[in-house]
Amino acid sequence: MSTDQLSRTFAALADPTRRAMLARLSEGEATVGQLAEPFAMSFAAVSKHLRVLEAAGLVSRGRDAQYRPARLDARPLAAASDWIGDYAKFWADSFESLGSYLDRLQQTNPKSNPAKENDDV
Amino acid sequence: MSTDQLSRTFAALADPTRRAMLARLSEGEATVGQLAEPFAMSFAAVSKHLRVLEAAGLVSRGRDAQYRPARLDARPLAAASDWIGDYAKFWADSFESLGSYLDRLQQTNPKSNPAKENDDV
DNA sequence: TTAGTTCTAAACCGATGAGTTGAATATAGC
DNA sequence: GCTATATTCAACTCATCGGTTTAGAACTAA
Structure with missing residues (x-):
């Protein structure tokens, strides 16, 4: 994997443990111990997951x-x-x-050109 | 990484080459050769990326x-x-x-309970 | 200072990812 | 059947990932 921001974000989200941690954090701050509690996993492993989330900018400590x-x-x-x-x-x-989706878009907003919106990565 | 659908999707998106391929495919069907053209990469490598996208359900052949x-x-x-x-x-x-976001939500739609929406992974 | 708690660093391991090269397969056209 | 083109398979390399264990650092409390 390369290392641009979007790639780091998606890579961080690709792990279900990390997604669960984010879900937990959406309820409020948590310590490593609290985050580790639902998992059969060492604190060190949780700490590593946190580092990944931090590198993706999804978590601050x-x-x-x-x-x-x-x-x-x-x-x-x-x-x-x-x-x-x-x-x-x-x-x-x-x-x-x-095709018909684009047709309908054109009807709603005839000025736009919806066919050319995916040029970036 | 585990192998549930969401994980496969995010993992597929974590690679910028694959995101570029999806962008290309958003303009229409493409062959392996056409997909490989922008990259300094063998056909076999592109073929492998396509397999990942296919396994994630993002591409059909x-x-x-x-x-x-x-x-x-x-x-x-x-x-x-x-x-x-x-x-x-x-x-x-x-x-x-x-807090004030949730307050505003409550005002707009007093029936909902926006504080409990992140229980899944 | 000593002991206890919480967390991280380091070294390691097995599995997976992204790429290569070279041979094999699938199809078309002659 | 033979040849050319497009794609995939197989085997390999090298780096990264997710996890472990052990030891050490940061901090609190006696």
Whole structure:
């Protein structure tokens, strides 16, 4: 895997343990111990997952006595959502062909050119 | 990485070459040769990337003489978008606290309980 | 200072990922 | 059948990933 921001974000999300950690963090800050609790996994492994999430910018860490509480930072998810959103027209209606979808778009907003929206990676 | 559908989708998206291929496919079917053209990479490597995309359900293949045209299937992206969407409230407005965001949600739609939407992985 | 708790660093291991090269397969056209 | 083109398979390399264990660092509390 290369190492641009979007790749790091998607790579971080590719692991179900990390997705579960993000879900937990969406309820509020948590320590490594609290994050490790649901998993049959060493603290060190959880610590490593946190490093991956941190490198992706999805988590920031603090310090509270011995504890290093982790806090969710969802901003990279906005970029990921934007990227995926460019493809929304392709799943918008599985029974509707892309052609008729574009036709309908043209009707709604005749100025736009919806056929050329996926030039970036 | 484990091997559930969502993990396969995110893992497939974690590679910039594969994202570029999806972008190309959003303009229409393409053969391996056409997909390989922008990259300094062997056909075999492109073929492998296509297998990953196929395993993630993002691409389906056909047959046209010697060619095995690939076609975009964006449906798995809808599931990925849904997952990420659960976190939209956390990036919705970086200057607005989560608390006031939830307050505003309550005002708009007093029946819902937006505080408990992230129980799944 | 000593002991206890929480977390991370380091070294290691097996599995997987992304790429290569070279041979094999599938199809078309002659 | 023979040859050319498009694609995949197989075997290999090298790096990274997810996990472990052991030891050490950061901090608190006696």
